[in-house]
Amino acid sequence: MSLDFATQVVGLPQSAPTYQFPDGTPLAPQDSPPLRVGIVTIVQTRKNLAVLPTSLVQGLAGCVNSSSFLGGNQGTVLFDGAHADRRLTTTGAENWDMTYKCLYLPSGWNNILQPSSKNTSSTAVGTFQQVTRIAGGNTLYTQADLSPLLE
Numbered sequence: 001m002s003l004d005f006a007t008q009v010v011g012l013p014q015s016a017p018t019y020q021f022p023d024g025t026p027l028a029p030q031d032s033p034p035l036r037v038g039i040v041t042i043v044q045t046r047k048n049l050a051v052l053p054t055s056l057v058q059g060l061a062g063c064v065n066s067s068s069f070l071g072g073n074q075g076t077v078l079f080d081g082a083h084a085d086r087r088l089t090t091t092g093a094e095n096w097d098m099t100y101k102c103l104y105l106p107s108g109w110n111n112i113l114q115p116s117s118k119n120t121s122s123t124a125v126g127t128f129q130q131v132t133r134i135a136g137g138n139t140l141y142t143q144a145d146l147s148p149l150l151e
Contacts, residue, residue: 001042001043001044001045002042002043003040003041003043004040005039005040006038006039006041007036007037007038007039008037008038008105009035009036010034010035010036010037010113011034012029012032012034012035012113012115013029013112013113013114013115014030014032016115017029017115018032018115018126019032019033035113037105037107038106039103039104039105040103041080041102041104042070042077042101042102042103042104043099043100043101043102044099044102044149045097045099046097046098046100047095047097048087048095048096049095049097049098050096051096052096052098053098053149056148057081057149059144060148060149061079061080061082062079062080062141062142063079063141063143063144063146064076064077064078064079064108064109064110064142064143065079065143065145065146066143066144066145066146067147069102069146069147070102070104072104075109075111076105076107076108076109077102077103077104077146078102078103078104078105078109079100079101079102079146079149080101080102080103081100081101082098082100082101083098083101084096084097084098085099100149100150102146108128108130109140109141110131110141110143111128111129111130111131112129113126113127113128113129114126114127114128114129
């Protein structure tokens with residue numbers, strides 16, 4: 001397993017002002033600076049698999065975890081794909097090494113900053129809230145059980 005710590009730029013909604021100057025003058029939405037949010041790339045390799053788990057990888061790619069996974073709470077780990085390496089054993093049998101890439105975002109992948117909300121633990125305005133599509137009610141990313149990737 002390997003970890004890579006970085007930041008991701010999160011754009012703010014452009015429909016209403018998010019920030020203001022000390023005198024109360026709102027900063028125009030198009031002038032609001034983007035937020036930089038910490039993100040962790042988690043790379044996990046499973047070695048010597050007898051069968052290439054193609055359908056599993058295809059079914060879970062682009063999904064977020066529906067339960068705790070790799071230390072992340074529900075909805076915070078996005079399965080970002082896989083890489084397969086074929087190898088032959090000394091007896092000529094075919095084995096596979098599968099490297100999975102996941103992205104951890106503490107605020108959650110289905111959440112967007114809602115500037116008008118209030119954080120209950122502080123006076124800060126703006127919290128990350130889950131959003132759903134108006135038609136159908138689906139979240140941005142489908143939730144799924146990612147644990148079979150490591151079984």
